[in-house]
Amino acid sequence: MRLNFSLMIESAIKQYLAKTGHQNLNIKGVMFDMDGVLFDSMPLHAEAWVKTFTQIGIPFTKRLVYMNEGRTGAATIDEQFQIHFSRHSSTEEQQEIYHIKSGIFKQMPKPGLIPGIIDVVRYLADNNIARTVVTGSGESSTLERIEQNFDGLFNRELMVTALDVKQGKPYPEPYLMGLHKLRLSPNEALVVENAPLGIQAGVAAGVFTIGVNTGILDKSDLEAAGANLVFDNMRQLLEALPKIVQQ
C-alpha cells in the first residue's frame, strides 16, 4: 500500500478518536447508503426529480438533487414549497408529488451496481463484518433488488428505510437505528455514503463516515459535510478497508 495513502487513513482515524473520545475503532459492522453507493441510481433519480418539479413549476437542477440526496422525498418537497411558495406542503401534496416522481423513476431502466461495490461487500462478509443498508429511499422497487443483486449478503430485517424513521438524513436517526439493529456502538461501525447530507447524518451519529464520490459533486462537497475520509471510487475504499478494520 502506498505510504501516503496509509498515513492519510491513520491520521483520519486519529482525528476521529480525538474528536469522539473513543479509545479505538473496533469495526464489527458497516452501514451502506443505497443510492449512489450500492446502485448507480442517482442519475435516474436526478432526472426524475427535475422532471417532477418542472411539472409543478419549480425550477430544480441535478446538482440540487445530489445536494438534497438522503432527505426523504417528503422533506425535499417541503423545502422547495417553502422556497418557492413561501409555505409548507400538505401531506397530500407531498404524497401526490412523490407519486409522480416514483412513477417516472419506475419507467426508467433498472440501475446497475456501482462498480466495485460487490467486492467491498464480499470482503466484509469474508471477514465476518456485519452489513446493512440505511437509506432515505422508500422506493420498494430498488429495495427489493438489494437481496437478489448482492447474493444474500444483505438481510432485509436489518435495513433502515424512509418508512422506519421520523427524521431522515441529515439527522442522525437513520444511522442510530442502523447501529441499534446491528447491536453496535458508534466506534464499532463504519458508514459509507456518497451524499453530503448522508455524511452529516453518519457523523452526527458518531460513526466513522467514509464518503465515496460516485456522482457529479466535487470531492470538496463531501469533505465539507464532515466525512472522515473521502475516496474517488470503491476500488480505493477496498484498498483502504484492511487498514481501517484491522488496525
Ligand code: MG
Ligand atoms: Mg446516496
